[in-house]
Amino acid sequence: MAEFAARHQALLDQAIAAARSRAHFSAYPEAPSGRIYGETAKAEAEAAFAALLGKPFEGGEALVGDERSPFGPALGITYPALPPATLVARAEAAAPAWAEADPAARAGVLLEILHRLNRDSFLMANAVMHTTGQAFVMAFQAGGPHAQDRGLEAVAYAMEELSRVPTTAAWHKPAGRDTLRMDKRFRAVPRGIGLVIGCATFPTWNGYPGLFASLATGNAVIVKPHPAAILPLALTIRTARTVMAEAGFAPDVVQLAPDTPEAPIAEQLATHPAIGIVDFTGGPVFGARLRGLIAGTKPLHTEEAGINPVVLHSTADFAGLCRNLAFSLALYSGQMCTAPQNIFVSATGMDTDQGRKSFDEVAAAIVAALDELLADPARAAGVLGAIQNPGTLTRIAAARRLGRVLRDSAPLPGEARTATPLLVEVLADAEEAWGEERFGPIAFLIRCPDAEAALRLAAQSTKARGAITALVHSTDDAFLARAEAAFAKAGVALSENLTGGVFVNQSAAFSDYHVSGANPAGTSCLTDAAFVTNRFHIAMVRRPPA
Amino acid sequence: MAEFAARHQALLDQAIAAARSRAHFSAYPEAPSGRIYGETAKAEAEAAFAALLGKPFEGGEALVGDERSPFGPALGITYPALPPATLVARAEAAAPAWAEADPAARAGVLLEILHRLNRDSFLMANAVMHTTGQAFVMAFQAGGPHAQDRGLEAVAYAMEELSRVPTTAAWHKPAGRDTLRMDKRFRAVPRGIGLVIGCATFPTWNGYPGLFASLATGNAVIVKPHPAAILPLALTIRTARTVMAEAGFAPDVVQLAPDTPEAPIAEQLATHPAIGIVDFTGGPVFGARLRGLIAGTKPLHTEEAGINPVVLHSTADFAGLCRNLAFSLALYSGQMCTAPQNIFVSATGMDTDQGRKSFDEVAAAIVAALDELLADPARAAGVLGAIQNPGTLTRIAAARRLGRVLRDSAPLPGEARTATPLLVEVLADAEEAWGEERFGPIAFLIRCPDAEAALRLAAQSTKARGAITALVHSTDDAFLARAEAAFAKAGVALSENLTGGVFVNQSAAFSDYHVSGANPAGTSCLTDAAFVTNRFHIAMVRRPPA
Structure with missing residues (x-):
């Protein structure tokens, strides 16, 4: 011993x-x-x-x-x-x-x-x-x-x-001329x-x-x-x-x-x-x-559980953003408590290193990044793994009806229970769609009035329904500062401008605090x-x- | 600032x-x-x-x-x-x-x-x-x-x-030839x-x-x-x-x-x-x-709240024990969350520096110490203070009927709402009497089969109903060790052999942990x-x- x-x-x-x-x-x-x-x-x-x-x-x-x-x-x-x-x-x-x-x-x-x-x-x-x-x-x-x-x-x-x-x-308390x-x-x-x-x-x-x-x-x-x-x-x-x-x-x-x-x-x-x-x-x-x-x-x-938000305001590496985000959506088929669910984007699109991208162009680029990531079935299987609970397939089927399907979910070849990510476009006020956790490879691209509304909705929903991770992309320091203040108050760990080999899903022992206890995602x-x-x-x- | x-x-x-x-x-x-x-x-x-x-x-x-x-x-x-x-x-x-x-x-x-x-x-x-x-x-x-x-x-x-x-x-994670x-x-x-x-x-x-x-x-x-x-x-x-x-x-x-x-x-x-x-x-x-x-x-x-126990096993200073305990019972008329309520004594009495004292002799000595402490009305007023809540007087009246009154409660002269300590003798199995908090100047002398039973009841009632302080008197190191183990598990701060100017009621900032969170007396x-x-x-x- x-x-x-x-x-x-x-x-x-x-x-x-x-x-x-x-x-x-x-x-x-x-x-x-x-x-x-x-x-x-x-x-x-x-x-x-x-x-x-x-x-x-x-x-x-x-x-x-x-x-x-x-x-x-x-x-x-x-x-x-x-x-x-x-x-x-x-x-x-x-x-x-x-x-x-x-x-x-x-x-x-x-x-x-x-x-x-x-x-x-x-x-x-x-x-x-x-x-x-x-x-x-x-x-x-x-x-x-x-x-x-x-x-x-x-x-x-x-x-x-x-x-x-x-x-x-040894406790010695002076008490007049004595000591207790x-x-x-x-x-x-x-x-x-x-x-x-x-x-x-x-x-x-x-x-x-x-x-x-x-x-x-x-x-x-x-x-x-x-x-x-x-x-x-x-x-x-x-x-x-x-x-x-x-x-x-x-x-x-x-x-x-x-x-x-x-x-x-x-x-x-x-x-x-x-x-x-x-x-x-x-x-x-x-x-x-x-x-x-x-x-x-x-x-x-x-x-x-939580509904983890992503806010896309602007980026200096649009291709990296899409690759990184696609991987986060696909990894273990979204069955991580840290996987993003709600991607908030302004209806007017976002500024990027490739010029202004419209909302639809952002949607198409994320879909393309997912398709590329998952094009090779062997690689796709290594990223997606399998679906733990059959009920997740039922949730995917239901989620298809919640908005416009930007990218449909489909099984991989083989006998494993699998499903690629489903991406659904919804409006910001469709909170009955995106406002609750839909565990599994289900994500929403949420058309917001503007980037400030995107941030506000992301932070509000975190406080109300819980979130474990948040991701924001912006080249504007003032916007990042507002995001940091809002998400700190909402009790969620914030990642910024991830475009490389670190993903919002990842939480490293000794360095990343996982769950805050300050929103409904956990105590x-x-x-x-x-x-x-x-x-x-x-x-x-x-x-x-x- | x-x-x-x-x-x-x-x-x-x-x-x-x-x-x-x-x-x-x-x-x-x-x-x-x-x-x-x-x-x-x-x-x-x-x-x-x-x-x-x-x-x-x-x-x-x-x-x-x-x-x-x-x-x-x-x-x-x-x-x-x-x-x-x-x-x-x-x-x-x-x-x-x-x-x-x-x-x-x-x-x-x-x-x-x-x-x-x-x-x-x-x-x-x-x-x-x-x-x-x-x-x-x-x-x-x-x-x-x-x-x-x-x-x-x-x-x-x-x-x-x-x-x-x-x-x-600065988080630098080796990743193959790269560093994240x-x-x-x-x-x-x-x-x-x-x-x-x-x-x-x-x-x-x-x-x-x-x-x-x-x-x-x-x-x-x-x-x-x-x-x-x-x-x-x-x-x-x-x-x-x-x-x-x-x-x-x-x-x-x-x-x-x-x-x-x-x-x-x-x-x-x-x-x-x-x-x-x-x-x-x-x-x-x-x-x-x-x-x-x-x-x-x-x-x-x-x-x-709690029902704070005292266990009397043996003492090398019987007079000091009685003086110290009387003060703890009388101080602010027992309206401290740290005041003793239940005094567990063997029916066969206890060994003291004055020889073996029977249960009745212990009772009489505590009563005498209380009477002496409160004999001078001015001094009594300084120790007892007044009764915060009129409901406490009702509780005193009810408690008189719970057993044999060893020392009755009475008001001090003057217009303040006052009550001296009531001491009631009950049997160990009269848990309906002593087993709940009776806030105010109300204490029970509990006749137990033996000192081990006294300790066991004290610890059990602490765990079940809560206590903030416990006091034990013993000259036997093995008994004290058993008491320490039992009260540690029951989550109550233990004082031993107090006969001088430190009282079980007192909890000093920076030194005494007050309430454990481990029994119903508090979280x-x-x-x-x-x-x-x-x-x-x-x-x-x-x-x-x-």
Whole structure:
């Protein structure tokens, strides 16, 4: 246990420094390369993944699981399901030793878990790909190293905040000619059991921050995966339990709680008095339900949904703008919480390095950029991945009727469930069309009276309905300044003039704050101090000196 | 404005250091002494207070106010009441300049406000005394310097947390032979308008932390005082508005929102979409109502109520124990959120330096200590103060019937509304008697099967019903260790073996964490990082370097 802490101390220090400087930092290599991960890693992971299929993940009584790859086959893996009361009882039995461990020792254990998860990133890539529908490279990066970085970031924040509480204080208060004296001791005490409710699209990337933040602050954790994406979290928890046991802790410090759509257990767990913290990633309907059920009696950290805006005012690189935006719309078929949905453009068009472009010319150029990006089916498959949920296809069909179809959605060849981006033109006042989240490869080009109205609508809809990212293109510093003020107030991270290899969808651990907590897209930020400070309280003892 | 920051920088640095070390620190002298505050300060304050009586506090249309001194007369002061929509509109108009100001400049303004409030502590003492019923010295200390220290502490925490966010970062990510580059800017943005809902017993001590934390993090604030204790907060806000104007800000950065019991406005304000943060001190019934209404859509920091336990296991200073405990029971007639209510003692008594004392002997000794403390009517009046709310007398009458009266409550001579402590003996299983908060000078001596049962009941009731303080007396290190573990888990600050001049009721800014947030006594701690970190979010802008 102490060995793990010593082994990983330097990395933890680097992570803490990076979270403060917000400069680029990554602990885990993102390239799915044999030179980094071992020349046989990819093939071994494919074999290991194949060996998991069609059988129980581990033994147990009530086995559940009906995951189906968006690329085709059912996985046929089942997982032992335990009743909430049993999960809670086991967590409570395991919790005290974890709570009482030295925070540095806990951090060592967690970094060892992350280290082993990183080593197994190729297997995780297969698991993420065949549950979420992400294409392989994204499944590797977002499901593996980038998620691991987010986990490490959470540990770094937790250690920073825990370190602010002194362990002892000698309190000497002058009182006339006397001095009042107290010896005081302080200790960070975990809130209770953490519950992490996972999502179907980024089960590890969105799950690790809450998991590692709650663990680092001393809480046992129960992870309730989405029924469609159990495997990535089951692999995670298997690794975590192994390391826990090696470090001398009860494996039940971390437990998997799979369920089924027919008999969901998230509400029962979330409202259980022993659950002290809830982390949820998913839709706003269940998010609102959880907020109501919990009613402020325990911390609830959510990432729900948003309608991410793009405002096109002017550009010095129109071709780059269109290429960059097309990629953002197409990447993982718009199934990222950071993908743009609403592109606000003045009806009078925009100034560009190619001269003034009319609204229709802007529309045509974005469509052309999408068509070019997706012309080669193999490349298109690598960008788009597959559609995680069949319901998304229904949403696409409905969205076609909301305005003028500028570019229709179509499947790619092959057996995977796929859909290229749909782009629909609507008027600014058609808020019933663009004013709610339409998850998937659905975007609107919104004809606005002018660029100021475009900005105003983008900011207003962010505040009212939530957004996680915003993108603005302008060559006018004054317009950018107005955009910065408006989006800061609306609580959304703003990217400006992206025309190259950085995309609005991307949020880098240690540098980009993901979700603000200040609009309906979510209650918390990955990761800031507020994400960790309410996962523990400070216990105090004072007594007269001996 | 910059001048205020420069003037107070050294004090702010000291306060930040003290909040980290938790050693004794106080910025504002607690002694109501002419040598410190000016030989004429006391008399001038009495005259100033008298001049406030019987007239409008300031001009305005709808005047409200019906404060009555628990020491006798109605104050006859009225205050202009504005509709919530007007208050919000004025706050929103004043907010942007305050939000955009440099945090250090804001802190300077706030420390200047605290400096002037300190200078006027004698006037505040009169205002607090004649609304809350606190005796003069407590009204001076708790209403003045101690409250000011709590306000300074909140500013210190806010400045610490704001300082962690860098203003810029140069992000350079290696990407093959290329480097991806982004220039990033970060800014802390206030959540919205802060609402502070005040209480009737410690309007400034409990109100200043939220007020100053929200202001320091850039939020405009509306303060809704309890109808029975408007004046202390009206004086506070008059000072704050004066300093705001001198510093070039709109006075409406801080506003008073008085209301009446007949037409309360707290709910309407708390649920207004423009209100971004709510701080509430008061009863658990309204606390639960607020939690349900707000349902996790904005941060809600509460201090509600608890049933503070005392566990008597053994002592090396029985006389000191009884004297200390009697003072804690009598101080401000038990109307402190930190006052003990439930004294758990084994039916077999306890070991003491005077030999084994039976349960009945312990009871008799505590009663005798109370009688001795209160024997001299002048001294008794100075300790007990007056009863803030007539309803407390009704509660005392009802509590007499809950068990065997060990010491009856009685009024002191004079016209003030007073009541000495009632001590009632009950059995451990009479949880319907001792298991809920009975606010005021009401305490139970609870006959437990043994000391372990006493500890178990104390900890269980803390977790279930909430407590802000706990006190244990024991000469057995193993028992103390068990108590420390149990009360840490139950989320209550523990004092051990208090026999001298420090009392369980006392919570010192910068050293004692007040309320844990981990049991029903409240959702937040005064003051830890979690108290300030959710009052702002971090806005980010990234763009390719020029």
